Amino acid sequence: MAMAMSASAPAAASLLPPFPARPRSVSFAALPPSRAAAGLRLGLVGARAGARSVRCLAAAAGGGGAMRETLDKVVGAHKVVLFMKGTKDFPQCGFSHTVVQILRSLDVPFETLDVLANEALRQGLKEYSSWPTFPQLYIDGEFFGGCDITVEAYKSGELQETLEKAMCS
Amino acid sequence: MGVTKEDVESAIAAALSPSHLVVTDTSGGCGASYEIEVVSEKFEGKRLLERHRLVNTALAPHMAEIHAVSIKKALTPAQAQPQPEPAADKPQA
Numbered sequence: 001m002a003m004a005m006s007a008s009a010p011a012a013a014s015l016l017p018p019f020p021a022r023p024r025s026v027s028f029a030a031l032p033p034s035r036a037a038a039g040l041r042l043g044l045v046g047a048r049a050g051a052r053s054v055r056c057l058a059a060a061a062g063g064g065g066a067m068r069e070t071l072d073k074v075v076g077a078h079k080v081v082l083f084m085k086g087t088k089d090f091p092q093c094g095f096s097h098t099v100v101q102i103l104r105s106l107d108v109p110f111e112t113l114d115v116l117a118n119e120a121l122r123q124g125l126k127e128y129s130s131w132p133t134f135p136q137l138y139i140d141g142e143f144f145g146g147c148d149i150t151v152e153a154y155k156s157g158e159l160q161e162t163l164e165k166a167m168c169s
Numbered sequence: 170m171g172v173t174k175e176d177v178e179s180a181i182a183a184a185l186s187p188s189h190l191v192v193t194d195t196s197g198g199c200g201a202s203y204e205i206e207v208v209s210e211k212f213e214g215k216r217l218l219e220r221h222r223l224v225n226t227a228l229a230p231h232m233a234e235i236h237a238v239s240i241k242k243a244l245t246p247a248q249a250q251p252q253p254e255p256a257a258d259k260p261q262a
Binding site for chain 1 (some may be wrong): 217218221224226228229232237238239241252
């Protein structure tokens with residue numbers, strides 16, 4: 001698995017430079033600093049939901065409403081949440097790496113959760129998003145897409161637009 | 170055994186009756202990674218996310234054995250019409 005993915009990582013990286021640098025940057029003026037700070041503290045699961053969510057995830061491993069409820073809270077706790085393989089600084093998959101790079105290039109604050117560190121989360125999300133693969137990007141509580149869609153939307157400018165809207169809401 | 174390119178093709182063909190379909194095995198032989206280009210009328214009026222969902226649904230029975238699927242193109246027949254080709258590359262003086 002690691003081998004298959006390591007092959008795609010350079011490919012993904014080489015995708016990035018040709019993308020037009022969008023002159024219009026996303027505005028974050030609307031984001032209260034306290035919220036940003038709370039985001040930074042967030043280790044594994046959504047802000048205030050914190051410890052309780054971890055328990056819920058464990059309890060909801062069998063699926064069902066508790067998992068859905070927990071994930072509602074997690075994706076609602078931040079404007080931009082990326083469920084990925086590995087972490088922001090050490091993505092474990094070329095596709096996850098690509099999306100992290102895109103979000104970084106747009107200078108948007110985002111939270112990541114490592115699905116490799118939590119099997120229940122990983123399985124629960126597939127169902128919650130009706131999406132079989134990772135990464136999964138959530139913007140403003142809504143599923144935006146996986147890697148291919150995020151790349152497409154980045155190229156077309158739709159991602160920047162969606163992020164801008166989310167940050168101002 | 171992993172999933173073959175033919176498995177992927179027939180699953181998509183059955184679900185989407187595509188007018189154009191290219192499946193490329195990018196796994197280097199183990200059958201775990203594919204790139205897909207598909208043109209189908211069923212994409213008409215659907216956003217990219219919904220189009221990808223259709224492809225994902227078609228592949229659902231195989232997904233457990235596939236590590237990576239990359240949907241490179243999901244177009245409607247209208248979108249797939251030959252784009253005006255950039256004028257034949259003339260060497261710049």
